[in-house]
Amino acid sequence: MTLKLGVPSKGRLMEKTFDWFAARGVAMRLAGAEREYSGAVEGVEGVELVLLSAGEIPRELGAGRIHLGVTGSDLVRERLPRWEDQVSELVQMGFGHADLIIAVPRFWVDVDTLDDLDAAAAAFRARHGHRLRIATKYHRLIREHLRDAGVADYQLVDSQGATEGAVKNETAEAVADITSTGETLRANHLKVLSEPPVHRSQATLFRSRSAGWDDTTLGTLQALKTRLDLLD
Numbered sequence: 001m002t003l004k005l006g007v008p009s010k011g012r013l014m015e016k017t018f019d020w021f022a023a024r025g026v027a028m029r030l031a032g033a034e035r036e037y038s039g040a041v042e043g044v045e046g047v048e049l050v051l052l053s054a055g056e057i058p059r060e061l062g063a064g065r066i067h068l069g070v071t072g073s074d075l076v077r078e079r080l081p082r083w084e085d086q087v088s089e090l091v092q093m094g095f096g097h098a099d100l101i102i103a104v105p106r107f108w109v110d111v112d113t114l115d116d117l118d119a120a121a122a123a124f125r126a127r128h129g130h131r132l133r134i135a136t137k138y139h140r141l142i143r144e145h146l147r148d149a150g151v152a153d154y155q156l157v158d159s160q161g162a163t164e165g166a167v168k169n170e171t172a173e174a175v176a177d178i179t180s181t182g183e184t185l186r187a188n189h190l191k192v193l194s195e196p197p198v199h200r201s202q203a204t205l206f207r208s209r210s211a212g213w214d215d216t217t218l219g220t221l222q223a224l225k226t227r228l229d230l231l232d
């Protein structure tokens with residue numbers, strides 16, 4: 001059996017993933033036409049490249065349809081319940097850095113911490129008769145984080161893109177999203193709570209716990225780890 005390695009086929013993680021492996025002597029190239037999502041690996045025998053979007057890789061790892069996969073650590077935590085039971089981290093790759101944060105309108109001068117947000121949420125509910133809305137696509141991570149912080153009087157509103165616009169569009173009072181430069185937040189008159197991020201994400205090479213590992217794929221994994229200089 002070949003070892004299936006899932007890598008992002010598009011988006012912001014793709015090129016850096018290819019560069020990261022190339023710098024360690026594992027060359028990946030797309031096979032066939034540009035839009036044909038298959039590829040080949042040179043440098044280690046027995047590895048098959050599976051091109052997927054970063055967002056799909058957690059699911060494929062969880063289902064055991066790929067043995068290894070590169071994606072953002074945020075996406076694995078968000079998309080796989082009890083992610084540590086389903087995958088393990090082989091290496092943090094040092095790119096694709098982004099912080100998952102909670103942000104509120106800049107003019108909310110009394111709101112800087114999660115405790116402040118909790119108080120603001122209670123006041124909001126008393127005044128408006130419905131819960132303060134937080135727009136996000138990170139439902140699991142934000143729910144867990146706010147539960148642990150004791151913030152209860154809120155509701156999540158699903159936003160799969162342009163999340164920072166939700167406040168201006170009056171579909172939410174606050175947002176929870178990934179940021180790297182902070183430009184989008186600034187442009188939308190939002191400020192990040194002065195708390196550590198909910199999660200500091202980066203591109204990570206994951207190993208599926210459920211993929212059918214046999215002697216051949218385990219041998220290939222060992223060869224790949226040696227090539228990549230990953231210690232056991």
Ligand SMILES: Nc1ncnc2c1ncn2[C@@H]1O[C@H](COP(=O)(O)OP(=O)(O)OP(=O)(O)O)[C@@H](O)[C@H]1O
Pocket residue numbers: 010011012013053054055056071072073074075096097098178179180181201202
């Ligand atoms: N500035 C940023 N904005 C959003 N995501 C970022 C940023 N920097 C790094 N990332 C990371 O990139 C990953 C998402 O990449 P990308 O949006 O290309 O994937 P995708 O979700 O598969 O794409 P698509 O939305 O097109 O399906 C996440 O892990 C995210 O944390």
Ligand SMILES: O=P(O)(O)OC[C@H]1O[C@H](OP(=O)(O)OP(=O)(O)O)[C@H](O)[C@@H]1O
Pocket residue numbers: 160161162163164177178179180181182183184185
């Ligand atoms: O801190 P910054 O450097 O400004 O980057 C953050 C923005 O980038 C991402 O959006 P993306 O470009 O993926 O578009 P999306 O809104 O469709 O998710 C993310 O959701 C933020 O909106």
